[in-house]
Amino acid sequence: MLPWKYNKKMLQQTIDILSSYQIPKKVCMMGNVAVARGAIEANVDGVFSYPGTPSTEISEVFSHVNSFQNRKENIENYPEQTANKIYFEYSINEKIALEKAIAYSIGNKSALCVMKNVGMNVACDALMSITYQTIVAPLVIIVCDDPGCHSSSNEQDSRYWGKMASVPIFNPATPAESLKQTKSAFLLSAQLKLPVIVRLTTRVSHTRGVINYGKLSKKNSEASFERVPEHINIPAKTAAAHTQLLNKLHSDYFNEHGVKYNQIVHQTKNKKQNANIGIITSGVTTVYVKEILERSALKNNYSLLNLGLICPFPTAIVLEFLNLPLKKIIVIEELDPIIENDVRIVAQENKIKTAIFGLGFSTLIPTGEFSLDSIEKALLNFTKDQSLKNKNVPIKNAENLVKNLPLRPPTLCAGCPHRATFYALKLAVPRNIPDVILCGDIGCNGLGALPPLKMIDTINHMGMSVSMAQGLSEAFSNSNQSNKTVAMLGDGTFFHSGVTSLLNAIYTKANILVIIFDNRTIGMTGHQDHPGATHLNKYHQIDLLPFIRGMGAQYVESIFPFNLKDSFRKINDALATKGVSVIVAKSPCIFLPEFKDGSIHRKKIVVDHTRCNTCDNHEDKQIACARCYSPLNNLSRAKLKITAINHVPAQKQLCPANICNHGFFNSIIEGNYSEAVKMVRDKMLFSRTCGDICHRPCELLSNNKTIVPIKKLKRFVSSFDESFFDFSNAIQQTKNAKKKNKKIAIIGAGPAGLSAAYDLIREGYAVDIYDKEEKPGGMLKYIIPFFRMDKTGLDYETSVLEELGVKFLCSKQLGKDFTINDLSQKYDAVVLAIGLWKSKKLEVVENNIPDTKKHTALSFLKAINTDSIQANQPLRYLVIGGGNSAIDSARAAKKINPSNTVTLVCIESRENMPAFEEEITHAIEESIEIVNEYAIEKVVDSNNSIHCTIKPLLSDKTQLITCDVIITAIGQSPNTELFSELNEQTDKNSSLININNENGFTNFKNVFAAGDVCNGNHQSVIGAIASGRRAATGIRQLLENYKYGYEGIAALKKLNQSSNPPLNPLKEEKLPPFGRVEVGQTSNFKPQTSKDLLERIKGMDLYQACAKCNHCIDNFGCPAMIKVNGKIEIDYQKCTNCGLCIDVCPNNAITFIEEVIPV
Amino acid sequence: MSNKTKIQVAGVGGQGVVFLTNLIVEAALIADIPVATSEIHGLSQRGGSVTASITLGENTYGFIENAGADFLLGLELLETQRCLNYLHKNSVVVADNFKITPFLVNAGTAKYPDTEAFVQLLKPQIKQVIVIENITGIKDILRNMFVLGVASKVSSFPLSAAVIRKAITKNVADYNLETTLEAFELGRNYCNQKTNNK
Structure with a gap:
């Protein structure tokens, strides 16, 4: 409630209501205000209330009056209006209000006590006993019922309190009656020394009508207290007191008041009973009936009795009415049949035979509110008088049309x-x-x-909430x-x-x-x-x-x-x-001055539409995304925003294959591991393979302080077989794709070729894959050793392509069985992804060691993976090289027979070895001796052993190593004869194929290239996968005018620019001992890994804008936030600048901007 | 039409339905016309629907029955539609083309009703429909005065512009008086402009 001085109308109303008028002043006021004026005209001294709709405005009048009368300047300027001071308080509840009002009366000051219907339940303890005792000054209780429950928790009928407590009840029908009856209630209360109730309903309280403000008299009550026995309530006296109370209800004073408020307002003129109809009403139903009867052409047929002072029951006037020559009588009252039952008693006691109707007739039901329409219907049914009917022509089907409109329930305010x-x-x-x-x-x-x-x-x-809990x-x-x-x-x-x-x-x-x-x-x-x-x-x-x-x-x-x-x-x-x-x-509530004082005036909330409900992962919004839209998911995203300690922008941890790491991470946070796998599969086949062997550029190339362990998470979620085997999304995508009627040939079934195939088949292309080996998989299948990855899983992942419709043409060799030119003519496009299968050789080894005692890394690892190495006798291995294939070879040599001795010699220092740090660490743990910064000087083969002389780079102190087998692992190069057709497109130094960095195009006919064979490509699994996807995008650009670039191009370029092979900045990072995940059984490392892992990611948030966001609408519901065309707009009329939405938005789309907002 | 006039006012909490109702009441008192109203208070501040019924003339008590409103003053289009059942053949509707989306529409679970269809449905069935297309140049909170201005131009409207102006002057604080009267006058000019444009 704003102070009265801000509200001109309220100030005027306060002055008016406190003024005395010689000539009555005509005003149009609410029933509640009329009650207040009635009390003022009755010289009320104090008002005690608890606010509650529909009674509230009565208290508000007195709250205003009170603050008006207590202001110094008003005492000077308005002596008449401030002379009779009226005390007012909002008591803490209705019981206290009534108790204090009773006490006030006993102190000889007249009191008004105001509450809503259910408030009387709280107050009734006080009411039920005081009636047995006595009050001194008048005490009037106002109770406002709420038929239809506009704003209450029940529809109780407070008229019962009259019978229950044996107190008089007034029941006015209009604002004018409310004024008069309140005034009379004070008089009656003084006469009987008994509290009197004035009972209103919503439609009386909140109806405005013309009323007259009359004269006020001078007040002269003095506080006093008389010690009388009635003030002490003890059981010995109560029975006698009860008799006294009941006697009060038979007082003659009721005749004096009843004459005014219980009246036959309209009496039939017909002498004959036949057509005459009697109607008894009370409260607002009286005016409904009056207005409808006004329409009638047969006014003479009707008699109408209006009851305003209903308790004790006005038997005499009712009997008089029953004795009129009436054919039948209907009692129309809202809620319970209180008057009707008493009418029936009077009729029975007096043997009156006229038929009486009431509750249950036609639309007269005990629930909800009556209206002009419901009463018209009841009267039409009762009287058959068609002239009562509203003659206006209604809109066709109006009620149905209204019924289908969206509701507008109240909401918490913006800024609440x-x-x-x-x-x-x-x-x-x-x-x-x-x-x-x-x-x-x-x-x-x-x-x-x-x-x-x-x-x-x-x-x-x-x-009740506290008791309920x-x-x-x-x-x-x-x-x-x-x-x-x-x-x-x-x-x-x-x-x-x-x-x-x-x-x-x-x-x-x-x-x-x-x-x-x-x-x-x-x-x-x-x-x-x-x-x-x-x-x-x-x-x-x-x-x-x-x-x-x-x-x-x-x-x-x-x-x-x-x-x-x-x-x-x-x-x-x-x-x-x-x-x-x-x-x-x-x-503070937003309506309080404190809220406005505390709000930020110089700023304005703005929504960045480039972040709101937008996907930051890919520009092409048609790209499939397995992330489910759900209010709960978004709530979880929003929760991280508030609860996480480390916030990592997902842009810091991009995947070259463009897996949405944000969605992936959040799926895991939400415990939806299968969705996380699906998010990987949105972009590539190899969830388990990447979980095993990806060198995780998303983590290594992030320069963020906190790094989300994406690889471990991938490995973890991929270990659930039911998720791992579920390719339903890819199958559905392939099925739904518009068939392009274009054929693509892919040469090489390694990770690059397979990835290109996976993307193209899901876009509706026909794809054939050629490979020289018996089975697809390339280096993954044949070179990466079995102990680093789940080979069965790989077989399954590649087999899915076949299920999607990719045709594999294995054991077909480029250059022998077909040429690039052949395919380029036969197909709409070709992807060359043949990898690097030619091992670099070391002359000293080549010239001095027989084939039986030497390997290249590739030949050795392939032999391992195809199980064609004899490993019965312990052997001494010497591995030459410091890269991944050297480490793989060394570890493989140890794995096949733990008694083997393995020494690795390389020219790089320990820090500069090109192999992945984790792999080197594993090798050392597996007792492989690593000799750094030595070159091979001399190799001599004797009958039993090979003697190898090695020499440090910076000195001449040579050493001798004796071994049985030498593995040369000093790198691979392309087999250039295979693509001699592309000579023009080949880099002269590296012999690798030059491509367009954006789309993998070789500049030769319709041929694209991907994987290790491309110049500038990162030689890693993820580098191969990403370049395969890039080539697929290039083909789409060529063949279907696809307008977007490769979605992961930024991350791929970053990867390609990184050290190749990469250096590992995270020396401490270790993979746990490899627990093999066998197909068909659940992994045994899962439980503890998940616990540690989930503990580790606790407090992390990998955030990014997401298009599947409707969080503020679904979970927050600020009325100042409106969604227009998929984006949030701020309704500045409602926005209170509370700024909470800034913290709520998981897309970080909302901010304050500096702006002076005109107040 | 008899000497009774019933006016229904519809809008959303905060739009000034009660204020508009007060002005009409005040104007009626100045013109010495019997007046009564009925409103439901309580949750209006929380953005809910707010309606007020005003009845002018003897033997009316502030209540409007189905097909009982001679005028419907709509401050918001959905709330205007919600009062469809009060309209009859001789009704006049003055509606501001102003939309406040309820939460259900905002959340996408319900659709804001097609207002064009609504107007087309009404036009052949009632005496006059004035949809105020584009109110500019005044604060949103004074749109109610604009609507009243438009309504006061309708010949059957029971209150003259002069008494409404007096009522505004009596009820509005001095610092807001000029802009309030201006909004009312802009509303009165609205119909002229429309006719001129045609």
Whole structure:
């Protein structure tokens, strides 16, 4: 509620309502305001209330009056309006309000007590006993019922309180009656020394009508207290007091008031009974009936009795009405048949035979509100008088059309601190965790139950949340479900009744978390005061934290909800603390001046549309993505933003094959390992192979401090067979692809060729692969040793291509069985991916050692992989070279017979060996001796041994090594004869094929190249895969005018520019001992690896913008954020600059910009 | 039409439905016309639908029945459509072509209704439909005054521009008075402009 001085109309209304008018002043006011004026005309001294729709405006009038009368300048300027001071308070609940009002009356000051329907339930303890005693000055209670539940938790009929407590009840029909009856209620209360209830309904409270403000009289009540026995209630006296109370209800005063408010307002003129119809109404139904009867051509047929003072029941006037010559009577009242039942009693007692109808007739049902339409229908059915009917021609089918319109439920405001708290809780307790029960409460807090927040499981009556949580927690105390139950309530509700329940929770050692949404006001009903309110200095503010700490709760902390990180942390701590935890989420309601004072005026929220709902992984939005769109997935992404310690931009860890590492990582965080594998397979065949042997440029080439262990994660998720064998996405993509009717030949079934094939077949191309070996796989199959990777897995991954429709033409040799030219003519495009299969030789070895005692790395490893090496006798091996094939050979030599002795000699220093660091480490661990910085000087073959003289690079101190077998592993070169047709396109130094770096085109006819045979390509598995994919993109550009470049081009170029082979900056990085993943069985290393691994990635966030994001709409729901054409727009009319969305957006698309916003 | 007039006002919380209703009430009092209204309060500040019914003339109490509204003043198009059932053959609709997407539409689970279809449906069935196409030059919060200005130009509207101006002057704080009156006058000029353009 804004101070009255800001609101011209409210100020005028306050002055008007406090003024006396010689000539009545005509105003059009709400029923609630009329009640207030009635009380003022009755000289009320004090008003005690608890706000609640539909009663709120009554209290607001007095709140304004109170602050008006207490201002010094008003006392000077408005002496008449400030003379009769009216005390006002928002009590903490209805019981206190009524108790204090009773006491005020006993102190000889007249009192008004205001509440909504359910408020009477809280207050009734006070009501039920005071009637047996006595009040002194008049006391009037206003109760506002809410048929149709516009804003209440039930449709109770408060007229029952009249019978229950034996107090008089007025039931006005219009604002004008509300004024008069309230005034009369004060008089009657004074006459009887009994509280009197004025009961309104929403349609009376919130209807405006013309009323007259009359004269005010001078007030002269003096506070006094008389010691009379009636003030002491003891059982011995109660029975007698009850008799006295019932006698009061038979007082003659009721005749005096009844004459005014219980009237036959329209009486039939027909003498004959036949056509005459009687209608009895009370409250708003009276005006509905009056307006409808006005239409009738047969007005003389109707008699209408309106009852305004309904308790005690006005038997005399009802009997008079029943005795009119009426054919039948209908009682029309909303909710329960209270009047109807008494009418029937009167009829029976007086043997009246006229038929009486009421509840249950036609549209007259006990639930919901009546309307002009429902009553018209009831009266039409009852009277058959067609002239009652509305004669306007309606719109055809209107009701159906209206029914189908989208609803507009209320939401938490933009900038509401409640949303911030709910959101922090949502991060801590996502709704897919079923065993945390969230108990909400009445008021704005309850709006958290609505989508998209949906953070409430139960809402009952005011303050029940805390009891609900402790009761449920007790019920589950002996079950496995040990999670805390959460209670959430606003600060107003907490003071109203949650506080006693919290005491009970602490005292009974409950295990709950209570979150108090402390926005320093009662938000829902229009910002009234309560003990925590700060915006008016009339009250003493109660600080929740010391108060609750004093109660003895185990954990008590306050949060500023907009600080999401801190809120999340504290909520987690509170959940982890056994006993009663209390969090006070403190931030002012956006309607309070404090909020506006604290908001940021010079900045403006903006959404970067290049980041909102956009994929950062690939430009071509048609490229398949296995990542599932789900609100929960996005919540998990958003959670990392708040909870992770290390934030790594996914751009820092790009994969040359362009696997979406962001989606891959998040799938794993969400526990969806099969989706993670699918994300790898979006881009390439080889999830398990890469998990085994990729040299992980995504990690090594990242210059970030924190590095997400992508390779280990890949290895981990690929170890699940059910995911590994699932190629359903690729099969579906191939099936759905538009057939291009183009044929592609790929020469070489290594990783480059197979990768090109995988991409092309899924785009609708026909693909034939030629390979010289018996089986596809190239170096992966024949050279990489079995102990470094899962060969069976590889076989499966390559076999999938066949399933997708790729044709393998194996044991076909380029140059012998076909030429590049042949294929170039036969096919629409050709990919040359033949790798480097020619070993470099060392002359000293070649010339001096017989073939039986020497190998090249390639021949040795191929023999190993094809099982054609005899390894029965222990042998001494000498490996020459410092690269990966040397290390592979050395390790293989050791693996085939652990008794073999293996020495490796290379000219590089230990640090500069081109082999992968991890491999070198493994070799050393496997007792392979590595001799660095030596060259081979001399090799001599004797009968039993080979004697090899080696010489350091910088000295002449030679050494002798004796061995049985020499393996030369000093590198490979291309077999240039095979592609002599491409001579023009070959690099003169390296003999490798020159290609276009963007698309792999060789500049020769329709021939593309990929893999190690390309000049400038990185000689690694991932380098081969990526270049294969690049060639596939090049072919698409050529054959279908595909307009995008290769999606991973940036990462591939970065890879190609890196040291080749790469140097390893992460010396400490070690792969765990290789646990072989056998096809058909689950890996035995999985459990501990997953635990360590998942522990290791805890606190990491690999972030990137994602197109499958709808997070702010799905999980946050700020009304200032609107989605237009797939992008979020800010509605600046609503935006309060709270800035929470900046922390919410997982795409990092929202920021503040400096801008002076005109206020 | 009898001497009764029923006016339905529809909009969204924060658009000034209640303020507009207050002005009409004030104007009626100045013109000495019996007036009553009915509104539902409570959740309006939370962005929900807000409607007010205003009845002018003897023996009316602020309630509008189905096919009972002589005027519908719509501040938001979806809320305007939601009042379809109150319209009848002789109704006049003055609707601002202003949309506030409800959450369900925002979330993509519901569609904002086709407003063009709505207007086409109405036109043959009621006396007059004025959809205000493009309000410019005033703050959004004063669009309600623009709508009232347009409505006041309709010959059957029960309140004259003069009494409405008086009501505005009486109700609006001085620092906002000029812009409020200006918005009202712009609304009054809107129909002229439209006719001139044709």
